[in-house]
Amino acid sequence: MKTFNYIKTITIGVLSLLMLCLSSCNDDLVDSSFDTQDTLGISISDSELVLKELLFDAAIDLNWSTGTNKNTGAAIKYTLQVDHATGDFSNPIATLVSDVQNTYSFNTNYGNLNKLLLDNGLEPDQTYDLTAMITANVSNESVPTQIATVNFTATTFKPITQHLYIVGDATPNGWNIGSATELSASTTQRGVFVYEGVLKPGNFKFAVSQDGCWCQDFYTKDETDDGKIIYNEGGSGDDLQWSIETEDNYRLTLDLLNKTITIETYVPVDPDEPAFPMLWIVGDASESGWNVDSPVAFIQNENNPIEFIYEGTFAPGNFKIFAGPLGDWCGEWYRPSVDNQDLISGPVEQNAGCDVDNKWLITEATKGRYKIKINTIDNTITFKKVSLYLIGDGGPNGWNINNPDPMTYENGEYVFVGALGADNPTGEFKISKFSGDWCDGDWINAAVPNQSIYNVAYITTSGCDGPDNKWKLQVGQAGNYEIRINLDTEVLTITSR
Structure with missing residues (x-):
């Protein structure tokens, strides 16, 4: 009988403890390790933001503290919004973060913030007093919502055009702006456009669209420097144009961010002639090592001169393809689009200099003998592992x-x-x-x-x-x-x- 009472006492105690847990638990996790006692606060990395496209990638950081769940162990979710300093957030300019957990920062850059503000009704080239508000909502209804704000100013900018056209009697289509020739936008440098083609004696300038209205935005010549450009908004200002005296093939390179133009003649690439007379393998994965003075050469395909072929054994390491001149580390190269690229057949980048130095990667798993073919006109490369x-x-x-x-x-x-x-x-x-x-x-x-x-x-x-x-x-x-x-x-x- 004593044994029975002892067991009954333990059973009642366990059941009581279980009932207590069930009565205090809900769908939210309750764990003392999730207890939080903090005052919600928010900060911004710079309270006076002068946004500029030239500084497109400059970082902006908003950080906030956890707030409190009053030691309930309940989850906290955060919403981050931006509004005018005079606004009440009933209709905010934008919501940057919505209802997220375990997140205590928002990171963006000048360019993206500028786009967000303009996309939501703000005007370019204006300074605005703004407020960022972080709201912390606790899943336990007994804990009130917490709010913290930080004020800042933001000066917006008008983004540069995504398209550029050359127009004028020196150009292939004359002053017919509806048929103006579009320049090629650089894929590696923001705001840079290139025209390659014939120009004849006459004048030219640049339009941002093929709209027939001459009241649109143009880029025209700086009156003090032929190598500088002026942003002629809405057709206003002096309509100064560049002049061509001799018909030839010209390469025009415009940098809209730095307001510069380079005008040079060039010899067009013959589609039946290789871009370079020789290519070489260079890198510690190859037999050349890092030797640009006397590396091992590719073999030019006699039946297809624009194609070069190399076959060799690769050890773990890196390599790239040198186009010369010999001895010049910052000369011409064929390189992948990202660093430590696997041996993937497809497009290859041809570029000069030392600023971008992407290489292919050979690992322990991929080492061996390969045959490489590179087309110097199409800028394509193929890799094939050699088997016998x-x-x-x-x-x-x-x-x-x-x-x-x-x-x-x-x-x-x-x-x-x-x-x-x-x-x-x-x-x-x-x-x-x-x-x-x-x-x-x-x-x-x-x-x-x-x-x-x-x-x-x-x-x-x-x-x-x-x-x-x-x-x-x-x-x-x-x-x-x-x-x-x-x-x-x-x-x-x-x-x-």
Whole structure:
């Protein structure tokens, strides 16, 4: 009976504790580690923001403290809004953050804040008194909503145009603004536009649209400096134009942020001529190392001169492709669009200088021998890992060029271990560096026709150009062999096992 009472007492105690927990818990997490006792506050990194497009990426940071949940362990959610300093947030200019947890900052830049303000009704080139308000809502209804504010000023700017057109009697379409030639916008430098083409004797200026109204915005010449431009808003101001005296191919580079223009003649690229006469591999992943004085060269494709080809063994590290001049680190390069790029075929960037120095990355997992082809007109690149295949009725693949089994790659060597002559005791074979179609790639051929398998001299051929020499098994030579090829040292061995 005492034992029963003892058990009953424990049971009642556990049930009481469970009921207490259930009565005090709801959908929100209750944990003393989530207890928060703090006064909500908010700050801004600069209370006087003079927004400028030239400083587009300058950072703006809004940070706030946690506020309090009165030690309830309940979640706190935050909403961040901006309004005029005279506003009451009943219709705020914008909501920057809405109903988020575990977030205590908002980060943007001058350009994006300016766009947000203009998109929500503010005017460019005006200074506004604004207020940022952070609201903390606690999921436990017993804890009141908390609010904190910070005041700041913001001076907006009118964004530069996203399109630019050249117009004038020096240009291909004359003063017909509806057919004005559009300049190319730089993909790497904000506010820079380029025109390349013929200009003849006459004048020109730049419009922001093909709208036929001459009251639109133009960029015209600075009266004191031909290399400077003036933003002629709404057609106002002096309509000063640039002049061309001699018909030629011109490259015009406009920097709308810095208000500059460069005018130069150039020789157009012949679509049948390579952009550069030679290319070189450079980088610690390659055999050249970081040597720009005498790196290893690509081979120009005789049948397609704009294409250059390199084949080599790559170790873990980086590389890029040099276009010269030799010895100049800040010369011309072919580089990927991002640093440490994997070997992905597709577009490649051609650029000069040392400011952007993106490279391809070879890892332990991707090291090996590759064939690289680069088109210097289309600016495209292809990467193909090199595999070797035994092809012929004297080897295990037979005459299957479509889907043969590759040789094994071991520490820079291609290795075959297996039977020769199993299907044909006097069969023959050669070695392909590709699969697919007979004329799709390069071959490793015997030096002479019907060459003994113990003669390891070889030649390389391309496609179906031949000569199509092969190794040939003699009577009694069928059996197990090991074949090793090192393409770097050009050493081939065939050993009976």
